[in-house]
Each structure stands twice: as structure tokens, then as C-alpha cells.
Amino acid sequence: MSWQAYVDEHLMCEIEGHHLSSAAILGHDGTVWAQSAAFPQFNPEEITGIMKDFDEPGHLAPTGMFVGAAKYMVIAGEPGAVIRGKKGAGGITIKKTGQALVVGIYDEPM
Template sequence: LKTEEINGITKDFEEPGFLAPTGLFLGGAKYMVIQGEPGAVIRGKKGPGGVTIKKTTQALVIGIYEEPMTGGQCNLVVERLGDYLIESDL
């Protein structure tokens, strides 16, 4: 991941909607930002795949998926792991 990609993600957590006009860049790939949870979860879509990013106290949990996995499956795994880390003060 590039520094500017991480900076864009953290800025969107601080100012929800920041990435909507330009898209989310991750590993050089561009994702269209779709409905997330302001300040907690960012979701992006790129063709049949996408990305889910959950913010914890100390980390960003990032899940990138392609078919046959669905966005819902990725969301579930990433958000549960993020919730576990938050509950563990991580």
C-alpha cells in the first residue's frame, strides 16, 4: 500500500464522504466507494469484486474479495475481526 492510499482512507474515516468523488485507491486499483458506516467501515466496489475496510483503535482491517466471494461475506469476516480487535483494545 502507498502512503497516499492510507492517507486517503484515514481521511475518509475522519471526514466521511471524502473519497466518494475520487474513489478509493488500494494497491494501485481504484474502487468506487459504496455505502459504509461513517467513521467505522469503508466499502468499495470494482467489477465483480471489492474491498471492505474496518477501523479499529490501532489498525485498519482490509479485506479484498473477488468472485465467488460476495461483498456480504467479506463484510462479515472483516467487520467481525475488527469488532474483536476493538473489544480487545487493539
């Protein structure tokens, strides 16, 4: 199974009537491995900030986390493993693996 198929068939699937608005799998350097059609364009500085927050939990808390044009308030996650952000009723969850970042963005609580 390709990474694109994983995004399309697993990350973007419906679960109990809910689904992500967009998702992606990125390398630690920001290289896109796979993404949904609606995943926002981001800049390298955003990925650098996210990776720094994994290494230094709390780094993004004062300024918020940016992904594309959206700003998320960083909320409780799992230091070094998961970053969560909130924007209105929606939000973002980023899981760090050994080689990649798995990103899910949602418009309403899941």
C-alpha cells in the same frame, strides 16, 4: 496468536465456499502488521486518504479509493467505522479499530 496467524487462519479462511483474495492488518499510519501473500503494495497517500475518509465520511467518494493499482468505487459503509468499495464483481472492506485497519479484498461477492 500473532497478527499474521490471525490473517492466515481467520481472515483468509473459507466461509460457505467463499474466501477473500487478500487481507491485511495495518496500523493507522500504514505500517503493515500482517498481510496475506497477495495483498497489494500500497503507497502512504492511499492510507492517508482512507484515514481522512474515516474522519470526513465522503472524502473518497468523488475520486474513488485506491489500494495498490486498483481503484474502487466507494459505496455505503458505516461512517467513521467501515469503508466499502466495489470494483467489478469484487470489492474491498476496511474496518477501523482503535489502533488498526482490518482490510479484506474479494474477487466475487461473499
